[in-house]
Amino acid sequence: MATKTKKGRSDSSTAPKGELGTRTLAMPGDTNPNGDIFGGWVLSQMDIAGGIITKKLAGSKTVTVAVDAMTFHLPVLVGDVLGCYVEVIKIGRTSITVKVEAWADREFSSSRVKVTEGLFTYVAIDATRRPISIKQRANHRP
Ligand SMILES: CC(C)(COP(=O)(O)OP(=O)(O)OC[C@H]1O[C@@H](n2cnc3c(N)ncnc32)[C@H](O)[C@@H]1OP(=O)(O)O)[C@@H](O)C(=O)NCCC(=O)NCCS
Numbered sequence: 001m002a003t004k005t006k007k008g009r010s011d012s013s014t015a016p017k018g019e020l021g022t023r024t025l026a027m028p029g030d031t032n033p034n035g036d037i038f039g040g041w042v043l044s045q046m047d048i049a050g051g052i053i054t055k056k057l058a059g060s061k062t063v064t065v066a067v068d069a070m071t072f073h074l075p076v077l078v079g080d081v082l083g084c085y086v087e088v089i090k091i092g093r094t095s096i097t098v099k100v101e102a103w104a105d106r107e108f109s110s111s112r113v114k115v116t117e118g119l120f121t122y123v124a125i126d127a128t129r130r131p132i133s134i135k136q137r138a139n140h141r142p
Pocket residue numbers: 062063064065066091092093094095096121123125129130131
């Protein structure tokens with residue numbers, strides 16, 4: 001079923017795409033002055049999810065180098081359970097780009113809605129924090 005986002009954009013997604021990276025309860029302490037969940041908190045959950053998956057893929061530490069095309073479709077509410085799903089888009093020499101979708105399970109409801117999505121790029125690094133080749137290190141590929 002297509003849902004309308006706040007700005008009227010149609011979002012035909014009915015189910016999350018990708019691997020579940022994190023699942024977290026949105027708490028009152030995570031709110032903005034409007035009483036909804038602060039966007040920066042949502043972004044950080046998505047970044048953590050992408051980091052968990054890319055670290056596993058690269059077989060090394062990874063750092064976030066870029067966040068692109070972030071869209072906040074709907075607010076996250078206190079009591080929602082936020083799930084962040086990670087889909088690998090591109091594996092480069094030292095970088096991995098993933099699409100992260102954040103979906104909210106609304107409290108006391110069977111409703112699950114896509115609230116936010118964005119592209120996150122991570123770079124595999126060595127102990128000196130320099131980029132390292134993923135192809136040499138990877139022990140787990142999609
Ligand atoms: C990430 C970091 C190690 C990259 O170092 P660098 O010397 O700039 O590395 P390079 O220029 O060789 O780029 C490395 C990779 O990142 C990619 N990259 C760099 N900037 C990018 C950007 N803005 N968007 C997308 N990809 C980017 C490059 O294309 C390259 O990918 P590839 O090897 O797969 O082709 C360095 O910029 C850094 O430490 N940044 C801070 C990271 C951080 O603190 N993040 C926040 C907390 S996790």
